[in-house]
Amino acid sequence: MVRSPLALAALATVAVPGLDAFDVRRPAQPGTDFDIAVVIDATRKRWVVRAPVSAAAGAALEAEVVLLEALDEQVQRGALPFSVARPAGFAHLPEGGRAAVHAEIPGTALAVEHLRPGPGLAASVGRAIAAIHELPTSIVENAGLPVYEPETYRARRQAEVDEAARTGRVPATLLRRWEERLEDVALWRFSPTVVHGDVTGERLLVHDDEVSGVLHWGDACVADPADDLAWLLVAAPPEAAESLMEAYQLRRTELLDPHLADRALLSGELALVRWLLYGVRTKNADVVEDAVSMLEDLDAHTRALDEAEPEPSLA
Structure with missing residues (x-):
């Protein structure tokens, strides 16, 4: 089942306390292993929510989260000259696993x-x-x-x-x-x-x-x-x-x-x-x-x- 943008926006509000969703859009490049949406909050800050579509994708996300924490530390130390999408919060899914939400990185x-x-x-x-x-x-x-x-x-x-x-x-x-x-x-x-x-x-x-x-x-x-x-x-x-x-x-x-x-x-x-x-x-x-x-x-x-x-x- 493909989650609608509105359903993904709801997950984002659960994952990030205080996030007031104002608008939601599908990304230009939709994923295959994840349902993805870009949520714009009331302050016009943009957030990306990713929800795995399978158990395998969910397991991959959990490993990626651990890696992203370590990568973000490397960014803070100046070892990486770019940003990474470290999750700001998670929302548990009814079928198991979690959706992850991170602030959108500027760029095309x-x-x-x-x-x-x-x-x-x-x-x-x-x-x-x-x-x-x-x-x-x-x-x-x-x-x-x-x-x-x-x-x-x-x-x-x-x-x-x-x-x-x-x-x-x-x-x-x-x-x-x-x-x-x-x-x-x-x-x-x-x-x-x-x-x-x-x-x-x-x-x-x-x-x-x-x-x-x-x-x-x-x-x-x-x-x-x-x-x-x-x-x-x-x-x-x-x-x-x-x-x-x-x-x-x-x-x-x-x-x-x-x-x-x-x-x-x-x-x-x-x-x-x-x-x-x-x-x-x-x-x-x-x-x-x-x-x-x-x-x-x-x-x-x-x-x-x-x-x-x-x-x-x-x-």
């Missing part, structure tokens, strides 16, 4: 395709991601979220590729490409860091040409930092991606990872595998066909790049 979703090279927003994005990767891993461990070592993480990605191969929907050339990279041990020598785990334009808020907030930490873990860079390097204009990576590298204190960008690009490709598997597991034919279409486009793109590479000289 990042339009990554509009990033420009130089010291502006692209550099701010790079510094924001680097700051996440500099956090102590203990804050993720203490929240009970996953922690992966490099070999375990490589095996996890290998298992996903193997499962996707069994669907018969992945081009053989892509499977060979991924197998080669997954078997390259040197590529997977990295120091695990805190990662957000789901970096997209909707997760990164922008205000005055700076990253003002990072939302939705439910997929956070200790794993490969390349995962947080994957979407950015694929979607951003190449010159802006260079500025982003330069700022990222300057912000990291100990970055000895020559294959970071290579793994980030590979992670972007393997995201299509996970989308395909999601469609298969949920029996969603539309998702499966969407994933297959993107995999075919990727296959054509990589084939064209391979054909464009000059043959090695025999001289």
